[in-house]
Amino acid sequence: MKTVTVPFFISHQGCPHTCVFCDQRAISGADGILPTPGEIRSRITLWRSTAGGRPLEAAFFGGTFTALPEEIQSSLLEPLQPLLASGMLDAVRISTRPDYLDAARVRWLSHRGVRTIELGVQSMDDGVLAASGRGHTSGDSLRAIRCIKEEGLKAGAQLMPGLPGDSPALSLYSLEQVISSGADFLRIYPTVVLRGTALAERYAAGEFVPLSLERGISLCAQLLQRAMKAGIPVIRIGLQADAGLDADAMLAGCWHPALGQLVRSRLYADLIKRVVPFGSGATLYCHPARLSDVIGMGRSTVLALAGSGGDIPVLADAALALEELNVKTEISCVTYSIIKDLNYSIHEV
Ligand code: SF4
Known part of the structure; x- marks a missing residue:
């Protein structure tokens, strides 16, 4: 039975970094305010009433959950504990950076109902990570995935083809690395140039050339096919279209509101041609x-x-x-x- 995900966007909260491509306010559509315990409880109660018998999962997206002060992490997870105990809620999912996770933190999260941790891996090439201002290495990603798996939780990896210094071969290499590390699922977000970011300045100065929509579709089709061959689900391709990510925020790059469909269509079109x-x-x-x-x-x-x-x-x-x-x-x-x-x-x- 398909799990219903109740999303909570915590935006740029907890993140001390400024990656060159990031404008969390635009990406999440949220304004950086954390949900209160009452809001968390009432939203889950509402979604439970419409989810039928399907499993329900609370998900904290955006920002860097494990970089938040521990009392704030607790204040977000504690309201969920009675809901988990009563069976109203089945699991919790968080997203974070690879360098803000170790075995002790994964265990702490696991004891509070977290069953899935998504990591902003973005690339497994250290040159691309450095050029993108990520502030972590590919080794951090491998360590974080190993910690998640050793605790018996699900590990998701987000990849961003088309970052500064990236190439199709390096994107494929990154994918191969996260597959062999044991990631359970992937999200592929081709790089988009957002207004107000450091990447936008590089783009305006002619120092960064983003993937076009056409090249991005072609590259993502190959990445998707490789993941399918490995039996790893790709649960999302392309940033979600929402109120905070409008045409005005996007200056360039590979983006389309139905990018996932365009990518799957490319695989069938290529097969049909052959x-x-x-x-x-x-x-x-x-x-x-x-x-x-x-x-x-x-x-x-x-x-x-x-x-x-x-x-x-x-x-x-x-x-x-x-x-x-x-x-x-x-x-x-x-x-x-x-x-x-x-x-x-x-x-x-
Ligand atoms: S780590 Fe994530 S939230 Fe922080 S600046 Fe980078 S992309 Fe944005």
């Missing part, structure tokens, strides 16, 4: 949940194929796996997979 015979009159079948990805935004994939060989119908078949595509022609019926039947070279980005 396996659907030109002018074959094929019919395509995919899992119902993947219809819009296969057809493409604005029917882009289907229209592109129509231009080169006639209209291609796309139909749903619930017997297929999410990653499969069945291609039927008058003389053949073959099932392909975006995991097994696409072989990218990172140089194609």
